[in-house]
Amino acid sequence: MSDINDKVIEYTAKLARVKLESAELGELSPQIKGILDFIGKLEETDTGDIEPTSHILPVNNVFRADEPAQSLPVEDALSGAPRRRGRCFSVPKVIE
Amino acid sequence: MELYSMTGSQLAGLLAGRKASPQDIVSSLSRRAAAKEEQVRAYVRFEGGLESIPPEGGVEGKSPLSGLPVSIKDNICTRSFNTECCSRILSGYKPPYDATVVSRLKKAGASIISVKTNMDEFAFGSSTENSCFGPSRNPWDRRCVPGGSSGGSAAAVAADEAVFALGSDTGGSIRQPASFCGVVGLKPTYGRVSRYGLVAFASSLDQIGPITKDVRDSAMLLNVIAGYDPKDSTSVNEPVPDYTACLGRPVKGMRIGVPKEYMVEGIDPQVRESLLRALEEFRRLGAVCEEVSLPHTEFAVPVYYIIATAEASSNLARFDGVRYGFRAADAGGLHDMFSRTRGEGFGKEAKRRIILGTFALSHGYYDAYYLRALKVRTLIKEDFDKVFSGFDCIVTPTSPTPAFELGEKSGDPLKMYLSDICTISVNLAGIPAISLPCGFTGKGLPVGMQIMAGHFKEETIFKLAYAYEQAVSARERRRPEL
Numbered sequence: 141m142s143d144i145n146d147k148v149i150e151y152t153a154k155l156a157r158v159k160l161e162s163a164e165l166g167e168l169s170p171q172i173k174g175i176l177d178f179i180g181k182l183e184e185t186d187t188g189d190i191e192p193t194s195h196i197l198p199v200n201n202v203f204r205a206d207e208p209a210q211s212l213p214v215e216d217a218l219s220g221a222p223r224r225r226g227r228c229f230s231v232p233k234v235i236e
Numbered sequence: 237m238e239l240y241s242m243t244g245s246q247l248a249g250l251l252a253g254r255k256a257s258p259q260d261i262v263s264s265l266s267r268r269a270a271a272k273e274e275q276v277r278a279y280v281r282f283e284g285g286l287e288s289i290p291p292e293g294g295v296e297g298k299s300p301l302s303g304l305p306v307s308i309k310d311n312i313c314t315r316s317f318n319t320e321c322c323s324r325i326l327s328g329y330k331p332p333y334d335a336t337v338v339s340r341l342k343k344a345g346a347s348i349i350s351v352k353t354n355m356d357e358f359a360f361g362s363s364t365e366n367s368c369f370g371p372s373r374n375p376w377d378r379r380c381v382p383g384g385s386s387g388g389s390a391a392a393v394a395a396d397e398a399v400f401a402l403g404s405d406t407g408g409s410i411r412q413p414a415s416f417c418g419v420v421g422l423k424p425t426y427g428r429v430s431r432y433g434l435v436a437f438a439s440s441l442d443q444i445g446p447i448t449k450d451v452r453d454s455a456m457l458l459n460v461i462a463g464y465d466p467k468d469s470t471s472v473n474e475p476v477p478d479y480t481a482c483l484g485r486p487v488k489g490m491r492i493g494v495p496k497e498y499m500v501e502g503i504d505p506q507v508r509e510s511l512l513r514a515l516e517e518f519r520r521l522g523a524v525c526e527e528v529s530l531p532h533t534e535f536a537v538p539v540y541y542i543i544a545t546a547e548a549s550s551n552l553a554r555f556d557g558v559r560y561g562f563r564a565a566d567a568g569g570l571h572d573m574f575s576r577t578r579g580e581g582f583g584k585e586a587k588r589r590i591i592l593g594t595f596a597l598s599h600g601y602y603d604a605y606y607l608r609a610l611k612v613r614t615l616i617k618e619d620f621d622k623v624f625s626g627f628d629c630i631v632t633p634t635s636p637t638p639a640f641e642l643g644e645k646s647g648d649p650l651k652m653y654l655s656d657i658c659t660i661s662v663n664l665a666g667i668p669a670i671s672l673p674c675g676f677t678g679k680g681l682p683v684g685m686q687i688m689a690g691h692f693k694e695e696t697i698f699k700l701a702y703a704y705e706q707a708v709s710a711r712e713r714r715r716p717e718l
Contacts, residue, residue, distance in 0.1 A: 144595075148595075149591060149595075152591050152594050152595045152598060153587075153591050153594075154575075155594055155598065156549060156578075156590050156591055156594040157553075157556070157571070157574045157575045157578055158575060158578045158579050158582065158587055158590055158591065159575040159576050159578065159579030159580075160579060160587070161579075164584075164587070167584075168584075168587065168588055168591065171588060171649050171650075172588065172591060172592055172595070174649075174650055175541065175588075175592060175649065175650055175653070176592075176595075178537075178538060178650055179538040179541060179542060179605065180538075181534075181535065181538050182535060182538050182539065182542075182605075182608050182609065182612055183608075185532075185535060185608070185611075185612050185615070187608055187611035187612060187615075190611040190612075190614050190615060191611070191614055192607060192610030192611050192613070192614065193610055193611075193613040193614040193617060194440060194610055195440055195470070196426050196440065196617065196664075196665065196666030197426060197427050197470070197472060197666060197691070199427070199469075199470060199472070202469035204466060212332060212333065216332035216333075217332065217559075219330070219332055220328075220329055220330065220331075220332070220559065220560030220561065221558075221559055221560065222557060222558075222560075222561070222562070222563035223563065229558050229559055231558055231570055231573065232567055232568070232569050232570050232572075232573050233569060233570070234569065234570045
C-alpha cells in the first residue's frame, strides 16, 4: 500500500469531483497517506474465509405494495434550488 | 429552582399539575440561552432567543412529552427551518419535509426549538471544531471542547439551554459529547429509530438518539422516537416497549463484562479510577462484574475509517449544487460546476473523508481496503456476540480522556480519530449503548461511562444506568456557574 502518492490523491479528488487548490493538496496529501498507513494495520488480520458484513441486521430487500401515494409537490422539491427554470432545476450547459 | 434547570420529567409533572405552561418553559430556556449563548455557542444562527416551531396537524393522544421543548441537531430535517449540517454547502437550506423523529415528536405534542444545535460539519468530527459556524464550548470549562459531533446538543443540555436534545451517532457522536459535558446520551440499536430525514453520513452506522439530563428523560424521549418507519427500509419492525417501565427494577445478579482491551495504555488514570469506582458501585447493587475480552478492538478504528468514509463519499455525492444549498459562481460547464461547488462548499475534514472513502472504493484498492474492512467488521461483531452469550451488559469508559482543549487535536486528524476508540465498535456491531456521568477529574471535568447491551436490549441498559444514577446521584456536583 506504499504506492500512494500525490498523483493518486489528486486523481481520487478528481474522481470525487472535489476541486482542490494546490496548497490544499499539499496539506491533505500527507494527512491521507498517514491515515492510510495507520489503516494498513488491517493487514495483520487473517480474513481468508470470513464473510463480509455490510449490514448488521438480517434485513434483505424490503418491498411494499406498488400503490400510488402522495409525493413531494414540485414546488416544494424546487424550493431549495440555487437556480431553476419553470418546473425544472437549471444547470450550466452540458454539451456545447 | 428555575424551569430551565429542571429535568424533562420534573417539567412534565409541573405541566400535569398546571403549575407551568409550555410557553413558560420555552421562555425560561430562551432567557437562559440569551444570557449564556455567547459563552457556550450551542446553537447555530442564534439571534437572541429561542422559539418553538408552531405544530402542524393534530397531536395524537397524550404523551408525557406533550408541551416539552426538544432541541434538534443541525443534520436532522425540520420542515421550513434551516437544516445545514453546519456546512457551507447546505447554507440556507430549508427542507421541504420533517424527519420522521421530528414528526413523531410533533405528534406527541412536543415543541421543536427552531434554531438547531451545532455540530461538526456533516457529523465529521469529535469536537465541533469542524463546524462552519465555529466551535461550541464545554460548559464545564470553556477552554475545552464539548466533544462531537453532537457537541451543540450536549452543551445545550449541560448549560440548561435545552431540556431534551436529539443527536446522531455514527462512531460515538452522541456518547462522547455526553461524556465530555456530563449528561446522558444514548445510541439506540441500529434500526430502532428511523433515519428518514437524518442527512446521511454512513448509512450502515448512523442512528439518532436522545441527549438528556438524566436516564429517565432518555427513556421518555426514546419512547417517542423509536419505532418502525416504512420510509426507512433499515428501520426494524420490533415492538417498542415503555422504556420507563424498567427503571427502578433490581439489578441484583446482572452480569457485567469489563473488556480488558478498553482499560489499557492511553487511558487517563482519572478516567480509569472513575470507572473502577463505578464497578464497585455495581457490585454493591448486587451485579457481578467480570473481565471479558473483545480481541479485535484494536482494529475498530481502522475498520471504521474505511467503512464510514466509503459510505460518506457515496452519500455526499448528492451535494453537487443542483437541487439545494450552495452553488459555486461562474462555473464553466456542468462538471466544473460540480467540482467547484464541492471544492468551495465542503470544509477540510469533509474533503479529507470524501477523498479517503473514494480511494477505499476505487478500482485496485477495493479488496485491500473496503472488502477487508467489511470482513474485520464481522470479527468485531462476533466478539460482541460471544460476550453477550454470557453477560447482560458491557461497561467501559466512554472516552479514554476527559474533554480536551480547543485546538489540541484539530491539526492532527489521526489523533482526533483515535479519540473515538471506545465508542466506534458499538456502531460497527449495531448494538445500543449509553453514556452517563460517573465522576469528575481533579480539575472538575466530567467523566462518562458507557454501558452496552445486545441488539434491542435498551431496557437492560436503562435499568442498569438508572440504578447507578440513583445510587450515586452523579449530578450532585454542580457545574460551575457560567
